[in-house]
Amino acid sequence: MQKNDTSSLLQVSGLTLALADGKALVHGISFDIAPGEMIGIVGESGSGKTLAARSLIGLAPPAVHRTAGSIVFDGQEVTALSAGALRKLRGSRIGMVFQEPMTSLNPSMAIGRQLDEGLALHTTLSPAQRRARILEMLERVRIQDPAAALSAYPHRFSGGMRQRIMLASAMLLRPSLLIADEPTTALDAVVQREVMDLMVELTRDHGTAVLMISHDLPMVARYTDRMVVMHHGRIVESNRTAALVSAPREDYTRKLLAAMPTRGPVREIPQAAPILEVDGLVLDFPAGGGLLSKRPPKRALKGIDLRIAPGEVVALVGGSGSGKTTLGRAIAGLLQPSGGRILFEGKGIARRSEGWARYRAQCQMVFQDPASSLDPRMTVGASIGEALTGMPGLTPAARRGRILEVLQEVSLPAEVASRYPHELSGGQRQRVAIARAVVRRPAFIVADEPVSALDVTVRAQILELFAQLQSRHGFSCLFISHDLAVVEQIADRVIVMRHGEIVEQGPRDEVFDRPHHDYTRELLAAAPRMGGLVHDAMTP
Amino acid sequence: MKLRKMNAAIGGTILGAIALAAGIGLFWTPFDPVTLGYAKRLAAPDAVHWLGTDEFGRDVLSRLMTAAATSARISVLTVATAVLLGTLVGVLSGYLRGWTDRVLMAFNDALLAFPGILLALGFLAVAGANEYGIVVALGIAYAPSVARIVRGTVMSLREMDYIAASRLMGNSEFFIVWRHVLPNCVAPLVVLATSMFGWALLAESALSFLGLGVPPPAPTWGNMLAGSRPFIAKAVWLAIFPGACISLTLLGINLLGDALRDRLDPRMRNT
Numbered sequence: 001m002q003k004n005d006t007s008s009l010l011q012v013s014g015l016t017l018a019l020a021d022g023k024a025l026v027h028g029i030s031f032d033i034a035p036g037e038m039i040g041i042v043g044e045s046g047s048g049k050t051l052a053a054r055s056l057i058g059l060a061p062p063a064v065h066r067t068a069g070s071i072v073f074d075g076q077e078v079t080a081l082s083a084g085a086l087r088k089l090r091g092s093r094i095g096m097v098f099q100e101p102m103t104s105l106n107p108s109m110a111i112g113r114q115l116d117e118g119l120a121l122h123t124t125l126s127p128a129q130r131r132a133r134i135l136e137m138l139e140r141v142r143i144q145d146p147a148a149a150l151s152a153y154p155h156r157f158s159g160g161m162r163q164r165i166m167l168a169s170a171m172l173l174r175p176s177l178l179i180a181d182e183p184t185t186a187l188d189a190v191v192q193r194e195v196m197d198l199m200v201e202l203t204r205d206h207g208t209a210v211l212m213i214s215h216d217l218p219m220v221a222r223y224t225d226r227m228v229v230m231h232h233g234r235i236v237e238s239n240r241t242a243a244l245v246s247a248p249r250e251d252y253t254r255k256l257l258a259a260m261p262t263r264g265p266v267r268e269i270p271q272a273a274p275i276l277e278v279d280g281l282v283l284d285f286p287a288g289g290g291l292l293s294k295r296p297p298k299r300a301l302k303g304i305d306l307r308i309a310p311g312e313v314v315a316l317v318g319g320s321g322s323g324k325t326t327l328g329r330a331i332a333g334l335l336q337p338s339g340g341r342i343l344f345e346g347k348g349i350a351r352r353s354e355g356w357a358r359y360r361a362q363c364q365m366v367f368q369d370p371a372s373s374l375d376p377r378m379t380v381g382a383s384i385g386e387a388l389t390g391m392p393g394l395t396p397a398a399r400r401g402r403i404l405e406v407l408q409e410v411s412l413p414a415e416v417a418s419r420y421p422h423e424l425s426g427g428q429r430q431r432v433a434i435a436r437a438v439v440r441r442p443a444f445i446v447a448d449e450p451v452s453a454l455d456v457t458v459r460a461q462i463l464e465l466f467a468q469l470q471s472r473h474g475f476s477c478l479f480i481s482h483d484l485a486v487v488e489q490i491a492d493r494v495i496v497m498r499h500g501e502i503v504e505q506g507p508r509d510e511v512f513d514r515p516h517h518d519y520t521r522e523l524l525a526a527a528p529r530m531g532g533l534v535h536d537a538m539t540p
Numbered sequence: 541m542k543l544r545k546m547n548a549a550i551g552g553t554i555l556g557a558i559a560l561a562a563g564i565g566l567f568w569t570p571f572d573p574v575t576l577g578y579a580k581r582l583a584a585p586d587a588v589h590w591l592g593t594d595e596f597g598r599d600v601l602s603r604l605m606t607a608a609a610t611s612a613r614i615s616v617l618t619v620a621t622a623v624l625l626g627t628l629v630g631v632l633s634g635y636l637r638g639w640t641d642r643v644l645m646a647f648n649d650a651l652l653a654f655p656g657i658l659l660a661l662g663f664l665a666v667a668g669a670n671e672y673g674i675v676v677a678l679g680i681a682y683a684p685s686v687a688r689i690v691r692g693t694v695m696s697l698r699e700m701d702y703i704a705a706s707r708l709m710g711n712s713e714f715f716i717v718w719r720h721v722l723p724n725c726v727a728p729l730v731v732l733a734t735s736m737f738g739w740a741l742l743a744e745s746a747l748s749f750l751g752l753g754v755p756p757p758a759p760t761w762g763n764m765l766a767g768s769r770p771f772i773a774k775a776v777w778l779a780i781f782p783g784a785c786i787s788l789t790l791l792g793i794n795l796l797g798d799a800l801r802d803r804l805d806p807r808m809r810n811t
Contacts (some may be wrong), residue, residue: 334708364709369701373705377805
C-alpha cells in the first residue's frame with residue numbers, strides 16, 4: 001500500500017506526554033497513517049507505545065497529560081475536541097482491540113447485547129438491521145452458530161474466540177482506523193495467526209487503517225506496511241517494514257533484531273543411559289463437583305513416554321491446553337501422576353522413597369513468572385540460600401560463599417544478595433530464579449517458559465546465560481515453551497504435544513525442517529520467524 | 541510517606557501516654573479506685589478530682605488508670621487468642637484443602653454465623669464471669685473471622701511458584717508453611733488484629749453492660765461506661781472520659797497498626 005502524504009488519515013506531530021510533576025513519558029513523537037494502511041509500533045515494556053496509542057483517542061490514564069504536539073484525525077484536531085465529540089469519534093470512526101481477551105468483554109452481559117451497544121449508540125439502524133449486521137459480522141469472524149452466540153455469555157468462549165468477538169465488535173461500526181494493542185499476545189501461536197489473518201482480511205475489506213502495537217517484532221513485521229520502533233518514549237526509527245527489517249539504520253533497531261532467536265549449532269550428545277525415563281505417564285485432574293454429582297476426572301496426560309539423555313536439552317512445545325506444563329510439573333514431582341512411572345537415574349521418584357530424596361537434590365525448576373517465583377519477604381540471598389539448607393556439612397561461611405559465587409555466575413553483583421525481589425527488574429529476578437535452581441548443581445532442570453514474560457532483549461540475554469550455564473555444568477533440561485523461535489535456538493531435541501499426547505518428537509533440525517505431523521506443521525507455519533520474514537519482505 | 545510517618549508518631553504517642561498512665565496506675569493512683577466516698581458523689585471535675593467522681597464517690601481518674609491495665613490485658617489476650625486459634629485453623633484448611641478444609645470451614649462458618657457477643661454470653665453464663673473467661677469467650681468468638689482471612693490468603697499463596705520451588709528443594713510442608721506461608725499472611729493479619737482490638741474493647745464493655753464483664757468493684761473502661769448510663773444527664777463526665785479513653789486507644793492502635801503493616805512488608809519499605 002502506498003503512503004500518501006497529502007491525504008493521511010491520522011497525523012501525529014510532536015506529541016509529548018508527561019506526568020503532573022513534569023516527567024515526560026513520551027517525547028515529541030510524530031508519525032502518520034494513510035487510509036487503509038497497516039502500521040505497527042514496536043517497543044519493549046516501558047517504551048511508551050501503549051501510552052502513545054491510547055492518548056490518540058483520549059484514553060491515557062488521568063495522571064498523564066499532553067504537554068505538546070497535535071493529533072489530527074481526518075482533518076480534525078483531536079486534542080481540541082470536547083469529551084462528547086471524542087466519545088463520538090471513539091467506537092464509530094476509531095475502533096479498538098485490547099490485549100486481554102479475558103477482561104475486555106463484560107462477563108455478565110450476553111455477547112449480542114455487548115455487540116449491539118456500539119451500533120445502537122453510533123448508528124440509526126433499526127434493531128432488526130442491527131441484529132442482521134451483528135450476525136453477518138459474527139459469521140465473518142467465523143464464530144460457529146452466530147445466532148446462538150448472541151445470547152451466550154463470554155465465559156463460554158475461548159481466548160481466541162473472544163478476541164475474534166472483540167474484533168467483530170470493533171469492526172461492526174466500520175471504523176476508518178483500528179487501534180490494536182497487543183491484540184494476540186495472550187494467545188498461542190496457531191490461534192494468534194488465525195486472529196491476525198482475520199484482522200487483516202476484515203480491515204482490508206472495509207479499507208480500515210490499522211495501528212498495531214506490539215512487543216513482538218516478527219509478528220508486526222509479518223503484517224504491517226510500515227513500522228515505528230519506540231524506546232524510552234522516543235521514536236528510534238520508522239520506515240517501511242521491509243527496509244527496516246533488512247537494513248536497520250539505528251543501533252537500537254539492530255539490537256532488537258539481533259535479539260531475535262536464531263537456530264543454534266547442532267551439538268553432539270554422547271550416547272549414555274537416559275538420566276530421566278518416563279513410561280506411560282497418565283495424569284487425571286479431578287473434575288470437582290459436589291458430594292453427590294461426581295463427574296469423570298479430566299485426563300490431562302494420556303500416556304506419555306520420553307527419555308532425556310545426560311546433558312541434553314529437550315524442548316517441550318505445544319499450544320495452551322496441550323498439557324506441556326502439567327507434564328513438566330509431574331516430571332519435577334509437583335503433581336502426583338495417576339499412572340505410569342518416572343525414573344531418575346533408574347530409580348523411581350515416589351515421595352518418601354529413597355529415590356525421592358536424591359531426586360530433590362538433583363532436579364530443580366525455573367518458573368515462568370519472575371514475580372511469583374521468589375518470596376517477596378525474603379532477600380535474594382535468603383531465597384538462594386534456602387536451596388542449600390538441606391545440604392550436609394555446609395558451614396555458614398561456605399554457604400555465603402556459594403551464594404555469592406552463583407550470583408556471579410548469573411552475572412549479578414554481590415550486593416543483590418541483600419535486596420528484595422521487588423527491587424529487581426523482571427530479567428534480574430529471572431536470573432535469581434536460575435541461580436536458585438543451579439546453586440546445588442542439579443543434574444536435571446525443568447524450565448517452564450522461563451523467558452516468556454521477558455522483553456526481547458532481556459530474553460536474549462537470559463537465553464544466552466542459560467546456554468552458558470548448561471554447557472558449563474552439563475545439566476539435562478526439559479525446556480517447556482510455546483515459542484518455537486526460542487526452542488529452535490537452544491534445544492537439542494524437540495517434543496511436540498497436543499491434547500495431552502506427544503504427537504511428534506525428534507532431533508531439532510529434523511522436527512523444524514521435516515515435520516511429520518500436521519500439528520507440527522501448523523505450529524511452524526503460525527510462528528513468525530525473522531529468517532523467512534526478511535526473505536518475504538525482499539521479494540514482494 | 542511523610543504523612544505515614546506522622547501517623548505512626550501520633551499513634552505511638554497516644555498509646556504511649558495510655559500505657560504510661562496504666563503503668564503508673566498499677567502502683568499509684570491519686571485516690572483509691574475502689575474506696576467509696578459518700579460525701580462527694582457525682583462531683584464534677586475540679587482541682588481535687590480532676591475527672592470528677594462517680595455515683596459512689598470514687599475518683600474517675602484513679603479508676604480509669606486502674607482500668608487501663610485491665611482493659612489492655614483483656615483486649616491483648618483476646619486478640620492473641622483469636623489470632624493464634626484462627627491462624628491455626630486457617631492455615632490447616634487453606635493449605636491442606638480437601639476434607640480438612642470442608643470440615644473445619646463448616647464448623648467455622650457455623651461459628652461465624654453466630655453473633656460473637658451471644659457466643660461469649662453463653663460461654664460466660666456457663667464458665668462464670670471473670671477476666672479469663674472473657675478472654676477465652678471473645679477469643680473463640682473472633683477466631684472464625686481470622687480463620688477466613690488466613691485461609692483465603694493461604695489458598696492463594698500455596699499456588700505461588702516459590703512454594704513449588706521450596707517443595708522442589710525437598711523442604712517439608714511444615715517448613716514451607718513456617719518459612720513462606722506464615723510470614724506472607726502477616727500483612728492482612730495485622731490489619732484485622734488492629735480492628736479486633738477495638739471490637740474486644742467494645743465487646744468487653746457490652747458484656748459489662750449486661751453484667752457479664754469483669755465483676756465490680758474492679759473497674760474496666762467498659763463497665764465504667766456501662767455504669768454511667770443512669771447518670772448520663774446529671775454527670776456526663778462519667779461517660780465522656782471512659783469513652784474518650786476507648787476512642788483514643790482505638791485511634792492509636794489503628795494509626796500504629798497501619799504503620800506496622802507497612803514496616804513489616806519489605807515491598808512497602810523505602811519506596
